[in-house]
Amino acid sequence: MTEKDTPEPAPRKRADARRNEQTLLDAAAAAFVESGVGVPVRDIAARAGVGVGTIYRHFPTRADLIVAVYRHQVEACAEAGPALLAEGPTPHAALTRWIDLFVDFLVTKHGLAEALQSDNAAFESLHTYFIDRLLPVCTELLDAAVDAGEVVSDIEPYELMRGVGNLCVGAEGDPRYHARRMVGLLIRGLRTH
Known part of the structure; x- marks a missing residue:
């Protein structure tokens, strides 16, 4: 060359x-x-x-815009984790605030769900991108909270993200269901006693 x-x-x-x-x-x-x-x-x-x-x-194209929005939301959520951990006041507080941002992201993601589930090739790699960027952030926050003795040690970061995600599914279609409240109960349930 x-x-x-x-x-x-x-x-x-x-x-x-x-x-x-x-x-x-x-x-x-x-x-x-x-x-x-x-x-x-x-x-x-x-x-x-x-x-x-x-x-x-x-x-x-609209697909380009959808992919860019999804990636932008993932990046904002990923970048927030270390910043929240540095701000404190405790690792559990940082984890709680990050999960709140993650819930905001999931609302956006569910808004994109119809397009993301289409057979458009532009969307194929987005789930992997989501996991690759956010799982390490959740791991860092959860590990810090476990190391500080603030949360139980027997939960995996993927389980936590999946549980939060499942609590958010369908929330926008039922005014009697408050996903954020349910996620708050989950996060409080992680605390050591």
Whole structure:
């Protein structure tokens, strides 16, 4: 391979372009939760304060937008874990706050569920991405809380994430069911006595 054949690195996005993309992703996530993934692109653009063309410049297809929203939500949740642990005041408090963010993410994820369950090839790797990014964060938080003697040691991080996820399923369709309250009971039940 000659120097001429070496591919040029992709240009880095300007800070304002990255901010615009983050604003679009936040607006799309909120719109998906509120109105489903079929929400008109013009509604997302209005919520983000941009033109429709800006959305299509960043995300040429609806599938591109859905994948980007999902990844954006996963990354926000993953990045929050270590920050919450550093903030304290205790590992259990950090775990509790992270689980609360995880529940927020799951609400968005369930808003995307219909699209994610389609046979669109763009969505195939998202579940693996979700587990690969969030399971280590949950493990770190849970291990810290166990090491501090704040929670029982006989629960696996995957079990905890799966349990929280199952408590959130269908919550949006039943006004008498409060998933966040049930998740709170689960988290309190982890405490050592």
